[in-house]
Amino acid sequence: MNSYIFHGGKVLDVDQGVLLDGVEVQVEGDRIVRVSSQKIDPSGAARVDLKGRTLMPGLIDAHVHVIATLVDLAKNAELPSSLIALRTRKIMHEMLMRGFTTVRDLAGADLGLKLAVEEGLIDGPRLVICGKALSQTVGHCDYRARTDKRELHAASLGALGRIADGVDEVRRAAREEIKGGAEFIKIMANGGVSSPNDPIHVLQYSREEIRAIVEEAENYGLYVSAHTYSDASIRRAVECGVKSLEHCNLITLETAKFAAQAGAIACPTLAAYEGLALEGAAFGLGADSQAKIDTVRTSGLGSLRLMKEAGLPMGFGTDLLGQLHKYQSMEFEIRAKVLSAHDILHSASRVSAKLCMMENQIGVIAEGAYADFVVVNGNPLEDVAILSRPEESLAAIIRGGTFYKNALAA
Known part of the structure; x- marks a missing residue:
């Protein structure tokens, strides 16, 4: 079973449109089990260093x-x-x-x-x-x-x-x-x-x-x-x-x-x-x-x-x-011409989760939600168009706790 803790990066709060420093996120299996502003005791879980990158919902x-x-x-x-x-x-x-x-x-x-x-x-x-x-x-x-x-x-x-x-x-x-x-x-x-x-x-x-x-x-x-x-x-x-x-x-x-x-x-x-x-x-x-x-x-x-x-x-x-x-991924670049980065990210997370009838299960980093993440090289709140270039901007892609791309060591 997957068991790890993200640390050393910034966590995107899609509701407030801010990046949170010093927050750690623990994953067990396919779910997020803990989000804390304090260091989480690993208890056998691997610690994954984000190296200053942004952790945001898938x-x-x-x-x-x-x-x-x-x-x-x-x-x-x-x-x-x-x-x-x-x-x-x-x-x-x-x-x-x-x-x-x-x-x-x-x-x-x-x-x-x-x-x-x-x-x-x-x-x-x-x-x-x-x-x-x-x-x-x-x-x-x-x-x-x-x-x-x-x-x-x-x-x-x-x-x-x-x-x-x-x-x-x-x-x-x-x-x-x-x-x-x-x-x-x-x-x-x-x-x-x-x-x-x-x-x-x-x-x-x-x-x-x-x-x-x-x-x-x-x-x-x-x-x-x-x-x-x-x-x-x-x-x-x-x-x-x-x-x-x-x-x-x-x-x-x-x-x-x-x-x-x-x-x-x-x-x-x-x-x-x-x-x-x-x-x-x-x-x-x-x-x-x-x-x-x-x-x-x-x-x-x-x-x-x-x-x-x-x-x-x-x-x-x-x-x-x-x-x-x-x-x-061009949709990010197009929408950025008239909408704020926060608006676009909220659309691609919270609002779309509601359309999927999976509110609070996807599109959010919170305890009990699915462990769906992307790790971004950069700050999408400052430049959401970086998501239009996923090959270079995404250091890791995780769905249900499983890594499908992992370049965090780079």
Whole structure:
């Protein structure tokens, strides 16, 4: 069993936004058992010298697609599930090596991948899943060409979503995803960039359908997350009981305040648009989808300002696909243009932990929490963008008490 004590560094308090000197942190197994301003008696535990570095909670990305091995999601859905699983193993390992010790998957990942991480078959982040996203016909998860009459490849591991139309169908679909291990339900409530036949402004699902899905989720103590860009879509989703608002690029101040008062949480994903703008076309993003990128990209930073002003909590998400996963850490650099380092770190810890329904278990250095850490060469409160360069800035990465990277002796 893991048994060690961190000392000789600074500990990040993500609530107060300060670095604490002289604090020691003891780990037993996969949990933090003691945090003290006094020297901890080792009692057989190894003492790990941080040598002045910063110990902070493991990062949380609250909007990923670990099974999106291609930018072209229609082709991704047609790949053999065995190939998707093996590619996903690599994608998840690379996420962990960027310091993300927990990720919330927003469509596609199944219970098997979650269990594979827990059993040690995948060296990747802890995985929180929703199963397949629910989409209406000609919605954001309907990647079929207009002339394609085939059923969607919903049974494939490589498919992000499934089609369900009408109140009865969406109720059954939500129940089936919960039966399969979903920890929340994801719906497509608005047009999107990567889907071919739905303009950004299009509202998806009726109010009755959304309310039915929310009811099914709440019956099991879960919540609903919605893909949503436009102000009208965001407001309608909140009115229907949706609690997690993905993207929100076109939100207004009035709607942001309304969402905050309703207890919703936004999860912006600005790295996705930068990655698509840089290389989307080269990796198979269609011409129609390319034309949509600027619609949401140009509003991204402004939406952060509005949501901050409105007091709407923001999780930390990236929403990258295929060959663009490498841009995951860019989200820190992008957000730093308009938000404080403390705000960004709080998003990537406390707020995202709430979206994962793991408050006080992850995203914090406290007794009883999981022993998830990154050790940083430098002070992320002074320059949060150093987390955009994880190869040089992260001296150690620990998930559940186990070291996956250890360069502390360097």
